[in-house]
Amino acid sequence: MNKVSGVRATTRDSVLAAMRQLGYQPNAAARALVTGRSRSIGVVCYNTALFGPAAALLGLEQAAREAGYAVTIVGIDRLDARSVERSVQALLHQGVAGVAIISPQVAVADALRDMPHPLPMVTLWGQGDLGVPNIVAAEAQGARLATTHLLELGHVTVWHVAGPPGRYGAQEREKAWRATLRAAGAEAPKVLGGDWSARSGYLAGRRLLRLPQASAVFVASDQMALGLLRALHEAGRRVPGDISVVGFDDLPEAAYFTPPLTTIRQDFGAIGAASLRMLLAQIEGGAAADDGDVVLPVTLIVRQSTGRR
Numbered sequence: 348m349n350k351v352s353g354v355r356a357t358t359r360d361s362v363l364a365a366m367r368q369l370g371y372q373p374n375a376a377a378r379a380l381v382t383g384r385s386r387s388i389g390v391v392c393y394n395t396a397l398f399g400p401a402a403a404l405l406g407l408e409q410a411a412r413e414a415g416y417a418v419t420i421v422g423i424d425r426l427d428a429r430s431v432e433r434s435v436q437a438l439l440h441q442g443v444a445g446v447a448i449i450s451p452q453v454a455v456a457d458a459l460r461d462m463p464h465p466l467p468m469v470t471l472w473g474q475g476d477l478g479v480p481n482i483v484a485a486e487a488q489g490a491r492l493a494t495t496h497l498l499e500l501g502h503v504t505v506w507h508v509a510g511p512p513g514r515y516g517a518q519e520r521e522k523a524w525r526a527t528l529r530a531a532g533a534e535a536p537k538v539l540g541g542d543w544s545a546r547s548g549y550l551a552g553r554r555l556l557r558l559p560q561a562s563a564v565f566v567a568s569d570q571m572a573l574g575l576l577r578a579l580h581e582a583g584r585r586v587p588g589d590i591s592v593v594g595f596d597d598l599p600e601a602a603y604f605t606p607p608l609t610t611i612r613q614d615f616g617a618i619g620a621a622s623l624r625m626l627l628a629q630i631e632g633g634a635a636a637d638d639g640d641v642v643l644p645v646t647l648i649v650r651q652s653t654g655r656r
Contacts, residue, residue: 552578
């Protein structure tokens, strides 16, 4: 049943057949009492209504199920140290073997920095100096790819619709966008702010329309790019004829925007699965936690929303 070595195939088959006949199921609670370790992973998350955290959570859950672990989720609705600490304590009381924290917010990292880590732990989109492994996409690489793509198409500079303050992904994308323009000798225009939502992208698009010199824009998420495309369409601005647009994330719907969106693809499911592997390395292998980032690559996906100037 536990797939240990040294058991003859005929014996294994006989035992498994008997289990099926009797309807036997292992008792996880009893096993935890004997071994001192449960087969459950705890997850603390904020705002899984967004596609990225939800898809990463799904990837983590699928990888956990394949490894024989259940997942217990605790959602937080406030970004403060007390909420994070209470959520982790709730999971500890349930006897989880390890904790994954989906934390792209600075406030969550600040809370973790002052907390003890009594269990194996990882963060997703967190900060790599908290004493636990941190799984991220190559945010800066993605922003460089997006900005360079637009510059190579002949655009003098690139505008940017940024994500909300206090989000690591938004910060890294904006920093890399600025650095790429600076390295190319291009001036960085004033940033247009957003909050990841299509509505904020629409409002940013309305502001962009007041800038007749704007011919290219890098939007920090596909959801915001969707709203921006709507604003440009309403104003009769052609994409990419008048303005080229690049997003970030490669949502499943991005290929069906009008026009299909050029974007940066990050593999959310792989981020979730990688976080589970890092947890299991600590839980089952006794590996020490690495204090740093595990960075997964991103890819530029060119579609019909970008064109030559």
